Amino acid sequence: MSNEMKMTEIIAELERIDGLYERYQHLDRQMNGISGEKEKEDEALGNDVVLTLHEYREAQDEKFNAKKPSIAAPCLAAPPCAPEKPKDITAKNFFMASASGLVALGSFIIWCVLAALNSDSILVGLLSGLLTIVILGAAGYWFAVGSHKVTAVVEWQAKQAEWEKQQAEWEAAFNRAATEQESQRFLAECQTYDTAFLSLVDVCSKKYREEFARYEAGLEAIKDKYLKKLNDIHEEIQGVLTQLEQVTLIHSSLIPSAWRILNMLRTGRADTLKEAINLAADEERKDAEEAARQEEAMQQQRLMEQQAHDARMHNAAMERAAEEEARAMRAHNAAMERAAADQARAAERQAREAAKQTEMAKQQARDAQRAASARCARCANYSKCSYQVRQNAANCSAYTPK
Amino acid sequence: MGFFYSPMKLVALLKSSSAIANATKINGATWYMSAAGKDAYQKATTPAQKTMFFFEYLTAISSDAKNREVLHKIAYVIAYAVEGSSLAYGSFPDILDPDKNPLVGYVKTHKLTATDHTAYGLTLLAALHGEKEANRYLKEEYKPYARLTYCEADGKVSDLYRVERAIISAFCTGFKGQYMPPYMYEIVESANTENEEGSKNA
Numbered sequence: 247m248s249n250e251m252k253m254t255e256i257i258a259e260l261e262r263i264d265g266l267y268e269r270y271q272h273l274d275r276q277m278n279g280i281s282g283e284k285e286k287e288d289e290a291l292g293n294d295v296v297l298t299l300h301e302y303r304e305a306q307d308e309k310f311n312a313k314k315p316s317i318a319a320p321c322l323a324a325p326p327c328a329p330e331k332p333k334d335i336t337a338k339n340f341f342m343a344s345a346s347g348l349v350a351l352g353s354f355i356i357w358c359v360l361a362a363l364n365s366d367s368i369l370v371g372l373l374s375g376l377l378t379i380v381i382l383g384a385a386g387y388w389f390a391v392g393s394h395k396v397t398a399v400v401e402w403q404a405k406q407a408e409w410e411k412q413q414a415e416w417e418a419a420f421n422r423a424a425t426e427q428e429s430q431r432f433l434a435e436c437q438t439y440d441t442a443f444l445s446l447v448d449v450c451s452k453k454y455r456e457e458f459a460r461y462e463a464g465l466e467a468i469k470d471k472y473l474k475k476l477n478d479i480h481e482e483i484q485g486v487l488t489q490l491e492q493v494t495l496i497h498s499s500l501i502p503s504a505w506r507i508l509n510m511l512r513t514g515r516a517d518t519l520k521e522a523i524n525l526a527a528d529e530e531r532k533d534a535e536e537a538a539r540q541e542e543a544m545q546q547q548r549l550m551e552q553q554a555h556d557a558r559m560h561n562a563a564m565e566r567a568a569e570e571e572a573r574a575m576r577a578h579n580a581a582m583e584r585a586a587a588d589q590a591r592a593a594e595r596q597a598r599e600a601a602k603q604t605e606m607a608k609q610q611a612r613d614a615q616r617a618a619s620a621r622c623a624r625c626a627n628y629s630k631c632s633y634q635v636r637q638n639a640a641n642c643s644a645y646t647p648k
Numbered sequence: 649m650g651f652f653y654s655p656m657k658l659v660a661l662l663k664s665s666s667a668i669a670n671a672t673k674i675n676g677a678t679w680y681m682s683a684a685g686k687d688a689y690q691k692a693t694t695p696a697q698k699t700m701f702f703f704e705y706l707t708a709i710s711s712d713a714k715n716r717e718v719l720h721k722i723a724y725v726i727a728y729a730v731e732g733s734s735l736a737y738g739s740f741p742d743i744l745d746p747d748k749n750p751l752v753g754y755v756k757t758h759k760l761t762a763t764d765h766t767a768y769g770l771t772l773l774a775a776l777h778g779e780k781e782a783n784r785y786l787k788e789e790y791k792p793y794a795r796l797t798y799c800e801a802d803g804k805v806s807d808l809y810r811v812e813r814a815i816i817s818a819f820c821t822g823f824k825g826q827y828m829p830p831y832m833y834e835i836v837e838s839a840n841t842e843n844e845e846g847s848k849n850a
Contacts, residue, residue, distance in 0.1 A: 296836055303835040310826055317817045321728075324720040325700060337669040344662040351655055393651045396661060399668055400653075406671075417696035424695035424728070436813040437799050443831050447793070450835045 312442035318423035329405035332398035343392035350384035733807035769819025792830030
């Protein structure tokens with residue numbers, strides 16, 4: 247009887263513990279809900295402030311009408327590109343180059359004069375020989391080196407003259423634009439722009455400070471609004487936790503399993519508290535294992551579904567590819583058939599054309615023969631000619647009109 | 649290529665051999681620092697001549713001389729705002745010294761291969777202010793406008809102001825909006841930065 251009484255007390259205590267624990271969980275959920283609501287209100291307030299600031303900025307931007315400072319366009323236009331200078335030109339080698347051309351030409355003229363004299367003098371002969379050597383040397387240098395340098399310089403001079411004209415125009419335009427007045431205008435534009443921009447920054451910063459103050463005040467109001475509720479719940483939670491801490495019947499780690507232990511005792515599956523705790527722990531482990539198994543099975547199921555989906559997609563893609571290939575093949579065959587039919591029609595048309603040509607040629611031959619016979623009949627010598635000659639009237643050259 | 653020239657033409661070329669040799673000589677970077685370079689610098693009196701002098705010098709020291717537009721704009725900024733100013737590198741020869749004039753130093757040390765001129769403008773401003781982060785001149789959250797020099801209360805403008813505004817107006821014109829870098833201001837971001845800086849200072 248005393249054992250039964252004791253068991254009744256244990257069950258009553260376990261019911262109380264379970265009730266306290268449920269209450270604790272309920273309060274905890276309530277507290278989380280209230281915190282979530284507060285966070286949402288905080289966020290909504292923040293978004294409202296940001297939106298207000300952006301709208302304010304847009305309105306300010308519309309009012310901002312300062313002209314962007316600009317430099318006169320000719321000052322920013324790059325100068326014309328100068329022609330590339332010929333390389334390796336020094337006073338000495340260019341003198342040699344020009345001189346070689348002149349020497350070769352001069353020597354050649356003198357040599358021609360001497361040759362024209364046709365003198366038997368030894369002096370003239372020696373001079374001619376010497377000039378020949380000079381001509382060969384100077385001309386060799388001229389053709390190998392001198393003419394290249396002279397040509398490069400002459401071409402560069404031509405391009406340089408053109409560039410100098412363009413450069414002079416560029417400089418004139420630049421100097422016209424880069425005046426002191428222009429500089430003053432540019433700096434004045436800069437100052438106007440700076441002033442307008444800094445004013446915009448000032449008014450926007452002021453607006454921001456106002457909005458930030460509103461934001462902070464709003465946060466404070468929201469905090470006050472929820473603080474009382476949270477404090478009440480918090481106090482109640484503390485009370486429940488104090489009662490749970492005072493529990494001596496079971497270890498504090500077993501409090502969440504109190505309902506299981508209670509169930510074991512109520513249904514008679516355990517006779518003592520210790521046995522009920524062990525059974526509850528065992529059941530909890532099994533439940534955990536079952537939950538893990540179910541989770542694994544669900545994962546497997548998801549994996550298989552994904553694989554099946556992938557396979558279906560792959561097959562569908564393969565089918566589409568095969569279908570497209572078949573369609574392409576059919577289109578190709580149809581094109582080939584059309585081409586063959588076109589070719590056959592073209593060949594037939596050509597054959598008909600050839601037959602028509604042949605018929606026309608025959609007709610022309612017949613017409614020619616008829617005309618020749620008629621002409622032969624009108625000939626004065628008709629009666630004198632033999633039958634064979636008359637048959638060959640087309641080639642007859644002895645036609646004499648009657 | 650021609651092999652045949654009139655004797656008169658050859659005589660004329662012969663006479664002007666020295667002048668031609670001088671005219672076809674390509675001046676290296678060191679020439680501009682020499683007495684002949686100084687002479688050329690002093691002879692350049694008009695804005696166009698000054699710009700051309702700096703343009704040719706920048707072309708000589710740059711590894712990307714083909715980017716003529718950018719080199720010309722930098723030469724213009726130097727000729728317009730740096731030359732003759734009270735800046736430490738405002739006169740010859742410091743104006744040509746890459747270690748003293750940050751704009752010349754920029755041309756010597758940077759590749760000029762980008763097509764976006766705004767990027768050049770911002771990096772030039774960074775170089776001018778002795779900073780490495782050109783991003784700070786583009787992103788609103790860094791309040792780039794705060795890094796610029798502004799005119800004084802009496803309306804006077806400093807030499808640095810002229811250089812900055814010439815760079816901005818020459819390079820940072822690609823933006824379609826009303827504001828151009830580094831005039832960038834975003835009300836929320838900028839204010840957040842203000843708060844962060846304020847809390848750091850506190």
